[in-house]
Amino acid sequence: MSAPLPATELPAPALSAASPAAPALPANPASDPCVHCGFCLPSCASYRVLGTEMDSPRGRIHLLKAIEAGELELDATVAGHFDSCLGCLACVTACPSGVRYDELIEATRPKLNAPELRSPGQRRFRQLLFALLPYPRRLRALLTPLRPYAGTPLQRLARSSGLTRLLGPGLEAMERLLPPLAPEAFTDDSPLVVPAQGERRHRVGLVLGCVQRLFDPEVNRAAIEVLSANGIEVVIPPAQNCCGAVTHHQGELEQTRQLAGDLIIAFDAVIGPGKPAGSEPLDAVLVAASGCGHTLKAYDRLLANEPAWAARGSAFAARVEDIQEFLERVGLSKEAMARLQPLRHGDGTPASAERPLRLAYHDACHMLHGQGISEQPRALLRRIPHVQLREATEAGVCCGSAGIYNLVQPTEAAELGRLKAQDLSGTGADLAVSANIGCTLQIRQHMEGTGRAIEVLHPIQLLARSLAGS
Numbered sequence: 001m002s003a004p005l006p007a008t009e010l011p012a013p014a015l016s017a018a019s020p021a022a023p024a025l026p027a028n029p030a031s032d033p034c035v036h037c038g039f040c041l042p043s044c045a046s047y048r049v050l051g052t053e054m055d056s057p058r059g060r061i062h063l064l065k066a067i068e069a070g071e072l073e074l075d076a077t078v079a080g081h082f083d084s085c086l087g088c089l090a091c092v093t094a095c096p097s098g099v100r101y102d103e104l105i106e107a108t109r110p111k112l113n114a115p116e117l118r119s120p121g122q123r124r125f126r127q128l129l130f131a132l133l134p135y136p137r138r139l140r141a142l143l144t145p146l147r148p149y150a151g152t153p154l155q156r157l158a159r160s161s162g163l164t165r166l167l168g169p170g171l172e173a174m175e176r177l178l179p180p181l182a183p184e185a186f187t188d189d190s191p192l193v194v195p196a197q198g199e200r201r202h203r204v205g206l207v208l209g210c211v212q213r214l215f216d217p218e219v220n221r222a223a224i225e226v227l228s229a230n231g232i233e234v235v236i237p238p239a240q241n242c243c244g245a246v247t248h249h250q251g252e253l254e255q256t257r258q259l260a261g262d263l264i265i266a267f268d269a270v271i272g273p274g275k276p277a278g279s280e281p282l283d284a285v286l287v288a289a290s291g292c293g294h295t296l297k298a299y300d301r302l303l304a305n306e307p308a309w310a311a312r313g314s315a316f317a318a319r320v321e322d323i324q325e326f327l328e329r330v331g332l333s334k335e336a337m338a339r340l341q342p343l344r345h346g347d348g349t350p351a352s353a354e355r356p357l358r359l360a361y362h363d364a365c366h367m368l369h370g371q372g373i374s375e376q377p378r379a380l381l382r383r384i385p386h387v388q389l390r391e392a393t394e395a396g397v398c399c400g401s402a403g404i405y406n407l408v409q410p411t412e413a414a415e416l417g418r419l420k421a422q423d424l425s426g427t428g429a430d431l432a433v434s435a436n437i438g439c440t441l442q443i444r445q446h447m448e449g450t451g452r453a454i455e456v457l458h459p460i461q462l463l464a465r466s467l468a469g470s
């Protein structure tokens, strides 16, 4: 195991707005080893729904090479073929030639944000999203008046009557994702330190995520309960905003670096000599949303060109783990294992050997393709008594959420959401399981249309319920 995260006493220099972020990406797509075999096409979500070569990885690599050679101009039409990419990275997993499409698209995204490549309406909508989503306080201010509406018969009536269509495609897509809003979504009242139950085995930090803490606060609560029950002390810095995933995946690198710096400062503000969470270092920084985890693990690259921040970004990134990755690495404690109870079916009957609870685990793209995590969540779920895993037929294909993709490309995203919900429901499972808030909201939204809607929960929620015997 690597050394614990040192409690840093470094000052907090301002991030330079002028210096470019450092994706450390291949500058020259022409040198990429794509042999045009097309093996990546069946796994490509955008090719799946659009069916055009230029909306596939192979087609986009061809476009990049043509731009690089000066044979093609990056105009609005060409940019549209890159905007249709979900950034799901399934093509990277599928490619037998080792083409790093992830690096190519990450280097391309910032160029797509040139004002002339999008309409004024598209630009304004994106600006709204980037001014809102990464900042929980702003999002809460917007959502507060919607509390009597979200998840109520009023919302169902507005949708079924077609009233929400008057909002226009972008805002209508936002409304469609709006879940019931729990009261705890509007407070940040987690204790700074949650002690380990029994003998302390580890001490970790927890990143709450911006959208997750508002739209599904039970996930973070379950994460804290599961960690504590396993002898793990949890430090939760209160002044957390977004980790930067929302902007990172859209090539808004300056804002991403600012958000990354702010999050590091939020941790440094509470850990260290004389600070409120004490000077003991953290063994890991955990997160229960895979889109966030993917960006948190990239802080070393994102901050590499900032002399005052490079070391801090690397130290932080080196300690980041998905909560499931961490729990499988360190193992559940004997005490926690002894407490795990069968979960209950919808009719209240506990799962049993004769009637197991069937789960369909959804592989979030930034978990599977972005972080290479697939077995750990399944292994954790199998520790719950009388659970049976069912595999979807297209487990590696994107659900259409992809950060803000389902808001800025709602038509394509809806088609992918329908396919994913149908696939998961079609396994015959009693529950679907998703470890990324974006996917969870997307799949929940489209479950209604499957004819066999099943609940979608985070694996950590199931572990917490099993530990509680509920």
Ligand code: SF4
Pocket: 033, 034, 035, 036, 037, 038, 039, 040, 041, 057, 058, 091, 094, 095, 096, 097, 098, 099
């Ligand atoms: S990216 Fe890889 S899989 Fe896709 S066409 Fe090129 S070489 Fe083949």
Ligand code: SF4
Pocket: 043, 044, 045, 046, 047, 055, 056, 057, 060, 084, 085, 086, 087, 088, 089, 090, 091, 092, 101
């Ligand atoms: S990242 Fe996903 S959507 Fe984009 S080209 Fe690769 S497989 Fe297709």
